[in-house]
Amino acid sequence: MSPVTALTYVLPHRLLSSLARRLAYSRNCAIKQWLIDTVTRKFGVDLSEAAEPDPTAYPTFNAFFTRALKPGARTPDPDPRALLMPADGHISQCGPIVDGRIFQAKGRSFTAAELLGSEADAAPFRDGSFATVYLSPRDYHRVHMPWTGTLRETVHVPGRLFSVGVDAVASVPRLFARNERLVCHFDTDFGPMAQVMVGALLVSGIETVWGGVEVPPYGHAIVRKDYRGKGITLERFAEMARFNYGSTVIVLLPQGAATLDPALHAESPVRLGQRLALRE
Numbered sequence: 151m152s153p154v155t156a157l158t159y160v161l162p163h164r165l166l167s168s169l170a171r172r173l174a175y176s177r178n179c180a181i182k183q184w185l186i187d188t189v190t191r192k193f194g195v196d197l198s199e200a201a202e203p204d205p206t207a208y209p210t211f212n213a214f215f216t217r218a219l220k221p222g223a224r225t226p227d228p229d230p231r232a233l234l235m236p237a238d239g240h241i242s243q244c245g246p247i248v249d250g251r252i253f254q255a256k257g258r259s260f261t262a263a264e265l266l267g268s269e270a271d272a273a274p275f276r277d278g279s280f281a282t283v284y285l286s287p288r289d290y291h292r293v294h295m296p297w298t299g300t301l302r303e304t305v306h307v308p309g310r311l312f313s314v315g316v317d318a319v320a321s322v323p324r325l326f327a328r329n330e331r332l333v334c335h336f337d338t339d340f341g342p343m344a345q346v347m348v349g350a351l352l353v354s355g356i357e358t359v360w361g362g363v364e365v366p367p368y369g370h371a372i373v374r375k376d377y378r379g380k381g382i383t384l385e386r387f388a389e390m391a392r393f394n395y396g397s398t399v400i401v402l403l404p405q406g407a408a409t410l411d412p413a414l415h416a417e418s419p420v421r422l423g424q425r426l427a428l429r430e
Contacts, residue, residue, distance in 0.1 A: 163311035163351060164368050170352040171366070174212040174394055185211040193288035199223045212355075216291050216392045224290075224422045226387040231429040233296040233408050234387055234422070235281075236345060237399055238289040241418040242319060244281035244410055247402070252280050255320045255416075262402065264327035265346060267307045267372050271335070274342045278404045281414070281426060282326070284314060285397055292392045293399050296426055299336030299343055301360060301382040307331050308369030314350040314398045326400060332356050332364050334390065340429065344402040347391055355394035359384070364391075387423060406430060 176182055186205050189195060197203045201218040208214040226234050243253050250272060251259045262272035285291060309330040312322050319325055330349040335342060347356045349365060356365040360382050361375075384390055408427035414420070 167311050167349075167352055167368075168366070170395065171355060174215065174355075175210050177210055182208070182211045182214075186214045189215075189287055193286065195288045199290075212394055215394060216357075218292070219290055226423045227425040229425070229428070232425045233403075233427040233429070234294070235283070235420045235424045235426045236296050236390070236401060236422065237283050237285055237291075237293045237420075238422050239283045239285040239420060241414050241416055241420055242282040242284045242314075242398065243416050244414050245279065247275055247278045247280055250276045252282075252326075252400075254325060258320075258323055258325075260324040260327040264324060265331075265400065266333050266344065266402075267305050271305070271333070271344075274404045275344065275402045276405070278402060278407065279410050279427070280403070281401045281410065283399050283401075283420060284319075285393060285399070287395065290422060291394070292389050293345065293347065294422055295336075295384045295386055295388050295390050296345075296401055297338050297340075297343060298386045299338045299384060301334065301377040301380070301384070302337050302342075303335045303377060304358070304361070304364070304375045305333040305335070306364065306369050306373040306375075307333060308371065309349075311349055311351045314348065326398065330365060330368060332358070332391075334358070336384075340407040341404045343404075343407075344400075345390065346400040346402070347393065348398040348400065350395075350397045352395050356391060358391045359389055401426065403427065 201220045250262050253259050262275050263269045266272050309328050312318050326348050332347045334345045357363050408429050410427045411425045
């Protein structure tokens with residue numbers, strides 16, 4: 151474990167993330183432009199793909215960070231049987247869910263029940279499959295639908311806000327099941343599908359297309375919102391949610407729904423819309 155990761159055990163996670171949120175929404179031109187220029191330079195952000203390529207045109211750092219892509223910058227896999235990668239980034243891990251457990255890294259794992267907040271929610275995924283996608287600060291920060299689904303429920307699970315960088319993932323036990331997260335449950339034509347938006351240190355917000363800002367406020371107890379009967383259906387490849395700053399999205403599929411693309415492995419660079427899995 152690196153000294154930085156060790157330090158995060160004692161840092162005031164929510165306070166730091168709240169301060170980062172204030173900076174992200176600041177309309178002070180000098181502050182927002184310094185943040186935009188620093189991140190663009192340090193992480194090699196490619197603004198040529200953005201709907202607004204001018205870095206000075208964004209009113210806040212958050213507007214820059216959650217920027218839209220220009221039309222055609224990402225396209226869905228043409229095979230209609232293909233489930234799609236939900237975001238740009240890197241595969242942290244992917245594979246089968248073994249007896250309800252999800253692999254994290256280097257012998258570490260956590261249960262689907264811990265991640266989702268209940269045994270009942272995890273039951274359909276017990277022997278299914280998962281893909282964990284890490285979005286770095288350089289990436290497009292909107293998360294899209296792998297497959298067409300109707301929103302059934304969201305579950306805001308309170309927690310810490312550890313970094314989700316490579317060292318933290320390798321070092322912090324049950325990391326994704328400890329961090330603050332928003333679980334989004336969808337009903338599809340193959341059964342249930344979950345997309346889990348995992349917060350992280352300095353990630354000061356999670357927003358959805360149907361509810362706007364979901365996090366913060368940070369939670370102190372599990373909060374469920376029932377959307378059954380509301381008719382919220384999102385098509386394959388449609389935008390679902392977005393992060394402020396880098397973080398992680400985890401896709402859970404039930405057994406027999408689809409076969410993960412065999413080309414995917416830990417640290418594979420991925421792009422929104424490429425093939426995640428193929429319907430069986």
